[in-house]
Amino acid sequence: MKKFSSIFLIVLGVMIILATSNPLYLMYKENQIQRSLNTTYTITQQDVTKNSLEINNNNIKVIDTPKDNLIHVELLMNGEKLPGSAEVSPAKDGNYTRGFG
Numbered sequence: 001m002k003k004f005s006s007i008f009l010i011v012l013g014v015m016i017i018l019a020t021s022n023p024l025y026l027m028y029k030e031n032q033i034q035r036s037l038n039t040t041y042t043i044t045q046q047d048v049t050k051n052s053l054e055i056n057n058n059n060i061k062v063i064d065t066p067k068d069n070l071i072h073v074e075l076l077m078n079g080e081k082l083p084g085s086a087e088v089s090p091a092k093d094g095n096y097t098r099g100f101g
Helices: 003-039
Strands: 042-048 052-055 058-067 069-079 086-088
Touching: none
Parallel strands: none
Antiparallel strands: 042 052, 052 058, 058 069, 069 086
16 A cells, blocks of 8 residues: 555656646746847837837837727838738727737
8 A cells, every 4th residue: 555655646746747847848938038039139219109119220110090999000110111000999098909910
């Protein structure tokens, strides 16, 4: 009986290690990606009032135009329109709802 309980505890421990290894690996990869993004991209200027942002000497501007009960959102990078404009509905706090992009 004692041998059975010790084998059961060893198997249970191995199962717990196997179950937690993938989430721990993903957390490690997220930290690596964040460090890589921080070294690759530099935000030098951010102007929230004008909806513009400067990343690695590229000026990105958000143009939002109210259209009925939706908001038409376009992105400009260095003065040129990026493909993929979207119609988004405003949230209760006046910001955009999630899912744009």
